[in-house]
Amino acid sequence: MGDEVILLDFWRSIFGMRVRIALAEKGVKYEYKEEDLGNKSPLLLEMNPIHKKIPVLIHNGKPICESLIIVQYIDEVWNSKSALLPSDPYERAQARFWADYIDKKVYDAGRKVWPRKGDEMEASKKEFIEVYKVLEEELGDKPYFGGETFGYVDLALIPFYCWFYAYGTIGNVSLEAECPKLIAWAKRCMQKESVAKSLPDQRKIYGYVLEMKKKRFGSE
Amino acid sequence: MGDEVILLDFWRSIFGMRVRIALAEKGVKYEYKEEDLGNKSPLLLEMNPIHKKIPVLIHNGKPICESLIIVQYIDEVWNSKSALLPSDPYERAQARFWADYIDKKVYDAGRKVWPRKGDEMEASKKEFIEVYKVLEEELGDKPYFGGETFGYVDLALIPFYCWFYAYGTIGNVSLEAECPKLIAWAKRCMQKESVAKSLPDQRKIYGYVLEMKKKRFGSE
Numbered sequence: 028m029g030d031e032v033i034l035l036d037f038w039r040s041i042f043g044m045r046v047r048i049a050l051a052e053k054g055v056k057y058e059y060k061e062e063d064l065g066n067k068s069p070l071l072l073e074m075n076p077i078h079k080k081i082p083v084l085i086h087n088g089k090p091i092c093e094s095l096i097i098v099q100y101i102d103e104v105w106n107s108k109s110a111l112l113p114s115d116p117y118e119r120a121q122a123r124f125w126a127d128y129i130d131k132k133v134y135d136a137g138r139k140v141w142p143r144k145g146d147e148m149e150a151s152k153k154e155f156i157e158v159y160k161v162l163e164e165e166l167g168d169k170p171y172f173g174g175e176t177f178g179y180v181d182l183a184l185i186p187f188y189c190w191f192y193a194y195g196t197i198g199n200v201s202l203e204a205e206c207p208k209l210i211a212w213a214k215r216c217m218q219k220e221s222v223a224k225s226l227p228d229q230r231k232i233y234g235y236v237l238e239m240k241k242k243r244f245g246s247e
Numbered sequence: 248m249g250d251e252v253i254l255l256d257f258w259r260s261i262f263g264m265r266v267r268i269a270l271a272e273k274g275v276k277y278e279y280k281e282e283d284l285g286n287k288s289p290l291l292l293e294m295n296p297i298h299k300k301i302p303v304l305i306h307n308g309k310p311i312c313e314s315l316i317i318v319q320y321i322d323e324v325w326n327s328k329s330a331l332l333p334s335d336p337y338e339r340a341q342a343r344f345w346a347d348y349i350d351k352k353v354y355d356a357g358r359k360v361w362p363r364k365g366d367e368m369e370a371s372k373k374e375f376i377e378v379y380k381v382l383e384e385e386l387g388d389k390p391y392f393g394g395e396t397f398g399y400v401d402l403a404l405i406p407f408y409c410w411f412y413a414y415g416t417i418g419n420v421s422l423e424a425e426c427p428k429l430i431a432w433a434k435r436c437m438q439k440e441s442v443a444k445s446l447p448d449q450r451k452i453y454g455y456v457l458e459m460k461k462k463r464f465g466s467e
């Protein structure tokens with residue numbers, strides 16, 4: 028097609044991973060540009076002057092920002108394979124609702140787990156598990172959130188999976204016992220090449236969290 | 248069409264107003280049900296068990312939640328007139344970006360203006376004006392955000408206009424001088440019947456803010 032596709036991204040960004048998965052699902056070839064978030068590139072500042080954040084997808088010179096907006100754009104432009112959003116308006120609204128829930132609840136719940144200690148951490152852990160239990164219930168016995176095939180909500184949520192080892196090891200919050208269906212779902216997603224190749228290793232994330240925790244609280 | 252459409256709403260909800268405007272633009276007849284947010288109805292709790300918030304659109308018994316998701320749903324279902332989102336995927340992504348900016352920045356900036364005093368209020372006012380200046384620049388010389396016709400971004404932003412009198416009178420923040428194009432745009436939108444009939448009077452909002460301010464800080 029002669030399309031020029033560039034992704035400005037950062038390896039451990041949950042939001043960047045969503046875009047990587049969407050591009051992989053659609054089989055779109057692109058140039059990946061890793062950003063140094065401590066020293067953002069002139070290209071990032073030019074392409075996302077409002078938020079100055081990754082990910083940014085640059086398609087034939089034009090920028091698209093905000094991960095879920097980028098994923099919807101990818102789904103609309105490369106629409107000949109792997110539909111991510113359902114075609115029915117009601118189901119589409121439901122998919123958008125759950126992706127929005129993930130952005131509003133799951134991201135914050137995870138951020139609160141590791142940087143706390145003692146009672147504060149206990150309260151955060153409880154909230155964390157409750158947020159995931161809601162998703163476990165929504166998933167139910169379906170193989171994917173979208174039903175029989177991997178879709179928009181799966182893609183919005185699965186990047187959090189690479190943080191689970193860090194949550195479990197450092198925060199002592201294991202979702203294995205609390206949300207077994209969700210863990211089975213995550214493992215199912217990880218068997219897809221589009222997902223596996225878009226997510227960093229759980230231990231690499233763990234190493235990063237350990238380092239951040241030491242910087243914040245000193246050694247154990 | 249025999250559609251049953253019910254809107255669970257609350258008169259001064261910015262988010263509810265968006266849905267009212269979208270329904271008016273499409274000419275959809277619906278039953279408006281005012282919620283008492285201090286004593287939420289069993290119907291609201293049943294229809295939005297996750298967030299328990301208005302607005303909720305109930306279409307033939309099925310609930311759709313979150314204002315921008317509802318508006319997209321309305322645009323997709325009643326698609327024979329007044330398209331709200333652009334048909335081009337890139338323009339649609341841009342419209343979604345600005346509606347998201349409004350949700351992330353404009354709402355918070357407004358909430359910070361009136362409940363503060365002294366220096367804190369001055370800092371909030373500066374931020375408030377900056378947030379709107381970004382929108383003023385995006386609007387430029389176009390009659391509407393979407394171009395020649397009223398659309399998704401216009402609909403996402405215009406409900407804030409009914410708070411402007413309160414901001415100006417209580418917060419002493421006037422956007423008239425700072426963002427003249429935006430004020431002209433707002434007045435243009437208010438000439439549309441779909442908008443005018445969906446927004447409460449500015450003075451009714453002012454009365455409410457005055458009351459809240461007294462409750463929080465006592466009399467002047």
